[in-house]
Amino acid sequence: MTTGVRGVGVDIVDLGAFAASLAEPGTRLTRAFSPTERRQCRERAEARGADRADGFSSSSPSSPTSASPAASSPPGAVTPRRDEDPLARHLAARWAAKEAVVKAWSAALYGAPPPIAPDLLRWAEIETVCDAWGRPTVRLGGEVARQVAATLGEDVRWNVSLSHDGGSAIAFVVLEGPLGG
Structure with a gap:
C-alpha cells in the first residue's frame, strides 16, 4: 500500500x-497537558533561565505557571510581561500542536463526521513530546489513539514543527499514512 500526506494542520x-x-485560578487548561509535556x-524553560527570581516558578507539577511575581521578586526587579514567560511559551507551542493535530486528522477524514465529539476530546491524550535532542513528535493515548487507529489505521506518522517568536507560538503538523486503495 502506498503512503502519503493524509492531512495538514497549523x-x-x-x-x-x-x-x-x-x-487564571482553577483553569482547566492545565489538565490539557500530560505530565511528560509539563516536565x-x-x-526547556529552566534551561533558558525561567526559574530565576522573576516570579515564574515551575516547581508545582499541577500548575504550569505561577503568576505571583510581586511575592518573590527582589526589590526593583522588572516583572516580565505574560508573553515573556518562558514556560508559557513552550506550553503554548504544544497547545498549538494539539490543535494542529486535530486539524490534520480532520482533514484526513474530510466528508466524514468526527469520531470524537469536540466537547469529549481529552487534550492530554494528544502529547507533543521531544526526543533527547529536542525534536518533537506526537504521541497519542486513550480514546484518541483508538479512534485514530480505527479511522486511519495503525501506520500513521505525525511530523511536527514548533516555533515561538515575539508574541506568538505556532505549530505545523503533517499527517502521513496509508492512502486508500
Missing part, C-alpha cells in the same frame, strides 16, 4: 492571552 497561539489563561516544557 495553529497559532497568542502568548499573552495563553499565559493569562494559564494564570519537558519546565526543563
Whole structure:
C-alpha cells in the first residue's frame, strides 16, 4: 500500500492571552497537558533561565505557571510581561500542536463526521513530546489513539514543527499514512 500526506494542520497561539489563561485560578487548561509535556516544557524553560527570581516558578507539577511575581521578586526587579514567560511559551507551542493535530486528522477524514465529539476530546491524550535532542513528535493515548487507529489505521506518522517568536507560538503538523486503495 502506498503512503502519503493524509492531512495538514497549523495553529497559532497568542502568548499573552495563553499565559493569562494559564494564570487564571482553577483553569482547566492545565489538565490539557500530560505530565511528560509539563516536565519537558519546565526543563526547556529552566534551561533558558525561567526559574530565576522573576516570579515564574515551575516547581508545582499541577500548575504550569505561577503568576505571583510581586511575592518573590527582589526589590526593583522588572516583572516580565505574560508573553515573556518562558514556560508559557513552550506550553503554548504544544497547545498549538494539539490543535494542529486535530486539524490534520480532520482533514484526513474530510466528508466524514468526527469520531470524537469536540466537547469529549481529552487534550492530554494528544502529547507533543521531544526526543533527547529536542525534536518533537506526537504521541497519542486513550480514546484518541483508538479512534485514530480505527479511522486511519495503525501506520500513521505525525511530523511536527514548533516555533515561538515575539508574541506568538505556532505549530505545523503533517499527517502521513496509508492512502486508500
